[in-house]
Structures are given as structure tokens and as C-alpha cells.
Amino acid sequence: MELRRNRGSLVLPVVCVLVGVALLVVPREGALLRNLVAVGAIVLGGAVLLGAFRPFRFGIGAEGLTVRRPGLRRVISWPEIDALVLDEPLPVEGNPASPRLLMVPTPGQVLGVPANARHPVDGRPAVELLDLGQVRERPDEVSAALTRYAGARFTDALQLRRAAFTVPELGVGLRGYQTDQVDKLLRAGQEALAWGGAPERQAARAEVERARAGGFTTAMRGYSTIDVDEVLLALDAALAENRSTDRETTS
Incomplete structure (x- = not known):
């Protein structure tokens, strides 16, 4: 199987280069700021184009x-x-x-x-x-x-x-839970269920319960508190159910 490179849209970098060149070739006195912007546009657009056509x-x-x-x-x-x-x-x-x-x-x-x-x-x-x-x-x-x-x-x-556990798409809005904290906790819960043992699942459930009790930081823009609370409830139940299965297996 040969993978094909995804170059994405190259319209914007091409436009940046062309506009930058146009600004440089049109003479104008006292245009230091304009020339700096033109050079920046050329460098930025050129870097994107170079990366897109690099051997792969x-x-x-x-x-x-x-x-x-x-x-x-x-x-x-x-x-x-x-x-x-x-x-x-x-x-x-x-x-x-x-x-x-x-x-x-x-x-x-x-x-x-x-x-x-x-x-x-x-x-x-x-x-x-x-x-x-x-x-x-x-x-x-x-x-x-x-x-x-x-x-x-x-x-x-x-x-x-x-x-092991499907995380639904979480809404993002004002005054929500800080995204990196939520993502890290959900990932830990998934991995505890996917390939962790009983100690890992127990530790993950303890972290989930701590977060449900008010352990997340509120950010100006973050995940919907309602969505997060619902998914944490489901994750807590999944971790608890898995632990019950462990006890039944070892008994």
C-alpha cells in the first residue's frame, strides 16, 4: 500500500507569495513597513509551498x-x-x-x-x-x-x-471546563479500560470521582459542563462495572 501525500489547499500560500512579490516590485518611497510585510508574506508562503513539495x-x-x-x-x-x-x-x-x-x-x-x-x-x-x-x-x-x-x-x-469507551464530541463554549484537564482525565480512563489492570482502573475511577466532586478549573472558553458531567458519569459507571467483573473473575 502506497500512501498519497495530502498537500491541502495551496491557494493561500501562493497568494501570499504573489502579493509579496507585487508589493516589492512596485516602487514607493518610504515604504519600509510595506516591504517588511511583503518579505514576511513571501517567506511564509514559500515555507508552506516548500513543505508541500518536499520529497515524501x-x-x-x-x-x-x-x-x-x-x-x-x-x-x-x-x-x-x-x-x-x-x-x-x-x-x-x-x-x-x-x-x-x-x-x-x-x-x-x-x-x-x-x-x-x-x-x-x-x-x-x-x-x-x-x-x-x-x-x-x-x-x-x-x-x-x-x-x-x-x-x-x-x-x-x-x-x-x-x-473500551467512546468519548462523544464535547461542546465548547464560554465558562466551561478547562479542556486540557478534561482530555487528560478521559484519556486516562479510556486507557485504564483498554489495557490497564485492576489497580489502574481503580486509580482512574478515583480521579473521575474527584473531578465530579468539583476538581476541574473553569476557563473563559472550555468544554460544556453539562456534556462533561454526562460523559464522566458514563466513564465512572464503565470503570465500576469493569472492577466488578475483575472480582467475579478472581472469586
């Missing part, structure tokens, strides 16, 4: 992963890969981040790029290979290809979290 390749196949990106241009064979995981950073101010594909090399393998992430399940240092916001394929399409070729090396953390 990402392939998933029987031999391994074919990667061509800044700092890494090679075929990474499957024996060199100990683990692959499709993960997603926490939202930023309530805005979802694009999923990332992370890789844990086999011990002793040197990729030549530093580890800049961690495996969400076991915390091992990992390398970010791909930002899925850069490609046209959907995360489920990439996940299907990796499941086919990588086998047990691959973990779809997105799917595991959703299967």
Missing part, C-alpha cells in the same frame, strides 16, 4: 515499510521493527490532533533518528514515523494495511480506546 514516500508491504521523509530515507524491514502503534496525541484546546504512527525498533537496531515519543501501552521509547494528517488515506485504511503486513507487531491504540 511511505509504503506498507510484505518487505516492510518504505519511508522517505526528512532524516529517514530507507526501507525498514519487519525484523527491524519490534512494535508499531497507531496513536493520537491529546487534543490542543479542544481541537483533535491527527493520529501518528509510532515505531519501537528491535533491540540493537539503529535508525539514525532519535526517539521522540513513547509507546502508549508499555511506555517504551518510540520514533514517530508518520503524521496521518499528511496523507490522504484514512486511519482505518492505514490500520488495515498494517494489520495485514505487520501482524502482531501492530497495535491500533485508537481502536482499542474507542472499543
Whole structure:
């Protein structure tokens, strides 16, 4: 499977470059500020265009992963890969981040790029290979290809979290709960349900109950308090139900 780069809309950066050039070529006395704005527009638009047309390749196949990106241009064979995981950073101010594909090399393998992430399940240092916001394929399409070729090396953390507990879209408005606090708590609850043991689920439930008792900071713009209270009630119930199942299993 060969992934196709998503260049997005290039109209705005092209306009920035053209307007900047036009401002520079039209002579005018005492136009220092205008010239500075023109240069800034050219630099900004040019940087976006340069990034859009930078060499890129990402392939998933029987031999391994074919990667061509800044700092890494090679075929990474499957024996060199100990683990692959499709993960997603926490939202930023309530805005979802694009999923990332992370890789844990086999011990002793040197990729030549530093580890800049961690495996969400076991915390091992990992390398970010791909930002899925850069490609046209959907995360489920990439996940299907990796499941086919990588086998047990691959973990779809997105799917595991959703299967354990689906977080609905939360409304954003004035005088709501601070988004980063809510997102962090919901993520911890999902992961406790998805791959945590009884101690992790018990700790997550304690944090949820503490937040329900008034532990969130109110922000000028944040998540709807009604939406958050409803999802925390559901998460609390899911964690409690899972703990009951643990007791039944061990009895």
C-alpha cells in the first residue's frame, strides 16, 4: 500500500507569495513597513509551498515499510521493527490532533533518528514515523494495511480506546471546563479500560470521582459542563462495572 501525500489547499500560500512579490516590485518611497510585510508574506508562503513539495514516500508491504521523509530515507524491514502503534496525541484546546504512527525498533537496531515519543501501552521509547494528517488515506485504511503486513507487531491504540469507551464530541463554549484537564482525565480512563489492570482502573475511577466532586478549573472558553458531567458519569459507571467483573473473575 502506497500512501498519497495530502498537500491541502495551496491557494493561500501562493497568494501570499504573489502579493509579496507585487508589493516589492512596485516602487514607493518610504515604504519600509510595506516591504517588511511583503518579505514576511513571501517567506511564509514559500515555507508552506516548500513543505508541500518536499520529497515524501511511505509504503506498507510484505518487505516492510518504505519511508522517505526528512532524516529517514530507507526501507525498514519487519525484523527491524519490534512494535508499531497507531496513536493520537491529546487534543490542543479542544481541537483533535491527527493520529501518528509510532515505531519501537528491535533491540540493537539503529535508525539514525532519535526517539521522540513513547509507546502508549508499555511506555517504551518510540520514533514517530508518520503524521496521518499528511496523507490522504484514512486511519482505518492505514490500520488495515498494517494489520495485514505487520501482524502482531501492530497495535491500533485508537481502536482499542474507542472499543473500551467512546468519548462523544464535547461542546465548547464560554465558562466551561478547562479542556486540557478534561482530555487528560478521559484519556486516562479510556486507557485504564483498554489495557490497564485492576489497580489502574481503580486509580482512574478515583480521579473521575474527584473531578465530579468539583476538581476541574473553569476557563473563559472550555468544554460544556453539562456534556462533561454526562460523559464522566458514563466513564465512572464503565470503570465500576469493569472492577466488578475483575472480582467475579478472581472469586
